[in-house]
Amino acid sequence: MNYTNTLKIAINALRRNKFRAFLTMLGIIIGVASVIAMLAIGQGSKKSIQDEMSSMGTNMIFIMPGADMRGGVRQSASDMQSLELSDVDAIRERCPAVTAVSPQVSSSSQAVVGNNNWPTSVYGVDNEYLDIRKYSVETGRNFSDREVKTYAKVCLVGQTIVENLFPNGENPIGQSVRVGTIPLKIIGVLAEKGENGMGQDQDDLILAPYTTVQKRMLAITHIQSIFASAASEELNDQAIEQITETLRRTHKLKATDDDDFNVRSQAEMVQMFSSISDMMTMLLGAIAGISLLVGGIGIMNIMYVSVTERTKEIGLRLSVGGRGNDIMMQFLVESILLSVTGGLVGILLGLGASSAVSAFMNWPTVIVPMSVVFAFLVCTVIGVFFGWYPARKAASLNPIDALRYE
Amino acid sequence: MANKIIQVNGLKKDFHVGEITVHALKGIDLEIEEGEFVAIMGTSGSGKSTMLNILGCLDKPTGGIYQLDGISMGDMNKNALAGLRNEKLGFVFQSYNLLPRTTALENVEMPLYYNGRVRAKERRERAEAALEAVGLADRMHHMPNQMSGGQQQRVAIARSLVNDPRVILADEATGNLDTRTSYEIMSLFQDLNDQGKTIIFVTHESDIARFMKRNVVFKDGRIVKEEWVKDRFNAKQLLAELPVDQDVI
Ligand SMILES: Nc1ncnc2c1ncn2[C@@H]1O[C@H](COP(=O)(O)OP(=O)(O)OP(=O)(O)O)[C@@H](O)[C@H]1O
Numbered sequence: 001m002n003y004t005n006t007l008k009i010a011i012n013a014l015r016r017n018k019f020r021a022f023l024t025m026l027g028i029i030i031g032v033a034s035v036i037a038m039l040a041i042g043q044g045s046k047k048s049i050q051d052e053m054s055s056m057g058t059n060m061i062f063i064m065p066g067a068d069m070r071g072g073v074r075q076s077a078s079d080m081q082s083l084e085l086s087d088v089d090a091i092r093e094r095c096p097a098v099t100a101v102s103p104q105v106s107s108s109s110q111a112v113v114g115n116n117n118w119p120t121s122v123y124g125v126d127n128e129y130l131d132i133r134k135y136s137v138e139t140g141r142n143f144s145d146r147e148v149k150t151y152a153k154v155c156l157v158g159q160t161i162v163e164n165l166f167p168n169g170e171n172p173i174g175q176s177v178r179v180g181t182i183p184l185k186i187i188g189v190l191a192e193k194g195e196n197g198m199g200q201d202q203d204d205l206i207l208a209p210y211t212t213v214q215k216r217m218l219a220i221t222h223i224q225s226i227f228a229s230a231a232s233e234e235l236n237d238q239a240i241e242q243i244t245e246t247l248r249r250t251h252k253l254k255a256t257d258d259d260d261f262n263v264r265s266q267a268e269m270v271q272m273f274s275s276i277s278d279m280m281t282m283l284l285g286a287i288a289g290i291s292l293l294v295g296g297i298g299i300m301n302i303m304y305v306s307v308t309e310r311t312k313e314i315g316l317r318l319s320v321g322g323r324g325n326d327i328m329m330q331f332l333v334e335s336i337l338l339s340v341t342g343g344l345v346g347i348l349l350g351l352g353a354s355s356a357v358s359a360f361m362n363w364p365t366v367i368v369p370m371s372v373v374f375a376f377l378v379c380t381v382i383g384v385f386f387g388w389y390p391a392r393k394a395a396s397l398n399p400i401d402a403l404r405y406e
Numbered sequence: 407m408a409n410k411i412i413q414v415n416g417l418k419k420d421f422h423v424g425e426i427t428v429h430a431l432k433g434i435d436l437e438i439e440e441g442e443f444v445a446i447m448g449t450s451g452s453g454k455s456t457m458l459n460i461l462g463c464l465d466k467p468t469g470g471i472y473q474l475d476g477i478s479m480g481d482m483n484k485n486a487l488a489g490l491r492n493e494k495l496g497f498v499f500q501s502y503n504l505l506p507r508t509t510a511l512e513n514v515e516m517p518l519y520y521n522g523r524v525r526a527k528e529r530r531e532r533a534e535a536a537l538e539a540v541g542l543a544d545r546m547h548h549m550p551n552q553m554s555g556g557q558q559q560r561v562a563i564a565r566s567l568v569n570d571p572r573v574i575l576a577d578e579a580t581g582n583l584d585t586r587t588s589y590e591i592m593s594l595f596q597d598l599n600d601q602g603k604t605i606i607f608v609t610h611e612s613d614i615a616r617f618m619k620r621n622v623v624f625k626d627g628r629i630v631k632e633e634w635v636k637d638r639f640n641a642k643q644l645l646a647e648l649p650v651d652q653d654v655i
């Protein structure tokens with residue numbers, strides 16, 4: 001029999017059983033779509049965390065007081081005050097792999113302008129801080145060394161502060177914002193940065209000279225943490241080594257003493273987060289795998305049942321002179337048509353679902369090309385095989401046995 | 407003398423059901439000449455259908471020789487048998503066996519799809535001609551579930567005719583039909599026979615058997631009686647005599 005005839009017979013058979021064809025395809029569609037969508041969601045969140053983390057600067061290094069907390073050891077209060085301004089100077093002088101360094105002290109306060117107030121955090125920092133944290137000044141200017149030395153009552157504000165304290169769109173530059181009891185003059189507005197990977201608003205902050213926050217607001221002499229930049233991401237480890245050595249020296253630690261501070265790089269954090277999201281991707285992948293399995297078994301079932309159900313049709317076709325091969329080809333073509341169409345619709349649905357999740361739930365998604373290929377192949381191969389194999393069996397029967405089949 | 411289209415010698419068929427072996431045919435000898443119209447009769451379970459299925463190459467005998475048109479069936483492979491079923495044999499089943507949700511025309515076209523020499527246009531024309539021959543010109547695009555039993559059987563007969571076979575085999579083709587419809591079907595078969603087709607017709611009704619030229623009676627897997635029909639019924643004549651209100655009852 002020629003191929004046009006086989007194709008015509010197969011298409012006619014599908015046309016006669018639209019609903020059954022639809023159900024069969026549905027199994028394949030859902031199998032393919034769910035795998036694609038789930039992996040896209042997993043991969044998307046991983047990538048967005050990575051992106052956010054590296055937008056914070058992969059060459060950033062931060063130094064916290066107290067020993068490494070990773071073991072879960074509790075820290076004493078004196079440990080928490082182990083960082084001094086002299087440490088910052090020491091790092092600046094003795095660590096060639098470090099290009100910028102800034103102390104940080106912070107305070108949570110109510111910020112007030114006229115009738116508007118907003119709870120926020122005030123960070124006392126040096127003027128190199130903007131570079132280290134990848135902030136930039138949108139309007140106005142950064143504070144000067146002189147302003148730092150003289151505890152000047154000036155500040156930079158983030159976009160969230162502007163929105164909440166100047167709701168009518170006034171120009172904030174030159175205005176005064178009261179933080180706690182201290183009025184600070186706004187000299188610059190930071191460019192918008194948006195949320196970070198953990199959902200924190202990076203624009204909800206006020207930056208002031210660290211001296212101002214130390215003396216005027218917190219009345220302390222120690223500093224809470226130090227931020228630094230390595231010359232490049234590759235020099236992270238070297239920078240961490242130099243900083244550790246320097247701080248051990250300034251803190252006069254004996255060789256047997258543990259560090260009373262800990263140094264971490266942003267790159268390390270990125271790695272930590274991406275290994276978490278790797279796990280998430282694996283989890284989603286496992287779920288997707290299971291849905292592929294369930295989908296596959298579903299496809300198997302419906303294909304097998306519908307072919308078995310059609311044994312009588314096979315018997316009839318044999319009895320009017322169809323050869324086993326003709327009938328096998330018919331079912332092969334039918335299941336290829338169903339599986340491939342289902343697979344393609346599944347791909348479209350999977351891609352659609354992924355972009356819908358991005359658009360409506362604000363959840364980043366990244367399509368994993370391998371998942372598309374893999375899901376499509378698995379589903380269509382299962383579909384084709386289980387549409388063809390039982391048909392091959394039935395087509396090898398005596399016509400009368402196929403006709404009598406119940 | 408006419409050509410012996412069917413020649414059967416010592417034909418046997420056993421069925422194995424679990425431990426038990428059923429000897430459905432126990433050595434059948436039968437010759438049928440071209441143009442004959444033979445009824446295979448007998449009680450239920452006597453082996454009529456088994457015999458017909460073997461004659462129609464739908465089933466294989468356990469033993470014995472079956473020659474169709476001088477060719478021995480025992481030597482043929484599956485594909486060759488399929489070719490024979492397609493070109494030389496037409497089968498009519500008691501239960502019609504039409505494809506559901508498929509128009510009469512498409513049902514009748516079906517065997518022609520398996521005949522590589524017939525192109526789409528010719529396929530359509532031959533199917534239409536076959537349906538016209540069985541009086542269903544106005545029902546070509548109806549589905550089986552939109553037709554009566556008699557109409558469905560006529561579609562099945564059209565399907566068996568469409569390849570212009572040498573032999574038509576019918577198994578209880580009137581078994582599900584009322585008297586008038588049975589007579590109509592018989593009239594169709596008598597016309598076909600008059601046109602030269604060899605017809606083998608299984609029935610257990612002696613009334614129906616009287617439409618044929620020769621009756622072969624089976625009992626318990628053997629032929630117990632063979633006779634030529636003397637006062638052969640003419641279906642058209644009987645139809646004309648049938649009281650008009652017969653099927654109203
Ligand atoms: N597929 C089968 N498997 C087992 N036994 C079978 C099979 N087909 C037929 N038989 C047996 O073979 C014998 C003959 O059956 P067959 O169908 O030929 O009878 P029949 O003369 O056509 O009867 P009826 O008039 O009821 O149709 C029966 O005893 C039946 O049980």
Ligand SMILES: [Mg+2]
Binds near residue numbers: 454455456577
């Ligand atoms: Mg029977």
